[in-house]
Amino acid sequence: MTMTLTEITPAECYRLLEGARFGHLSCCNAGQPYIAAIYFAFSNGVAYSFTMPGKKLDWMRANDKVCLHVEHRLSGDAWTSVVVEGRFQEFPDSDVWRSERLHAWSLLQAHSDWWEIGAMKPHELPMLEGSPHVFHGIAVTAVSGRSAMRTN
């Protein structure tokens, strides 16, 4: 039995991202990277999510280059992973960003387990208005993926 790694196509990467909701996001500040687990909804080349104020948000505001890593375990021992290089884009609570906030919110509210992030009641999404949560997107600038399969 041997496991073999193969590159997957960008189209396959996008399909995986569209079906995913959980991943790891990295940002960096003065050469020091930081990782946090995030829940997101992916649509049209953007991973939509929200965050509370804190270190991650401060760092992404200072440097919008981020990385999103998503893995998908298949049956048996196989797995696929996708790495996105992207740009952080905040959707502030203003008229200019209203449609983008609504779009993000409509995608995110389709899932019911955001409370897993913690400090949130189950089935309770951040309010679209007047909430400390910051809605944001990660716009893909580059994507690559790999798949590991048992080949014999």
Add this chain to the structure above:
Amino acid sequence: MTMTLTEITPAECYRLLEGARFGHLSCCNAGQPYIAAIYFAFSNGVAYSFTMPGKKLDWMRANDKVCLHVEHRLSGDAWTSVVVEGRFQEFPDSDVWRSERLHAWSLLQAHSDWWEIGAMKPHELPMLEGSPHVFHGIAVTAVSGRSAMRTN
């Protein structure tokens, strides 16, 4: 039912790291972060691992500041996560680093599923000598962790 986040102590972080084998490692280059899943063995403040030559290794050689993220799902909905800021340290195949390589290898060979990384036969660790794999450690410089529990 509400999920509540609490900080965990450094001692609790180390206990989680010592029991973990899988996590996500981030490095960065010119302000762009990158994430890869890694298997490791943690001992005495160092996460030991190995990697094939490639982008991750090139970037860590150029900038040794890295981040390791490990999460542990508990029963029910609870989870704990630990974030390590650390320094990449390579253990090259030379006399100077021989004992560190042996230590890394002895910790890593205690596990039998390294092949999950892909492109490796099951139960086959990289050879200590004459292998393209690079043994390395992530030495902790800062650690923090959070735990999410159902509080009612």
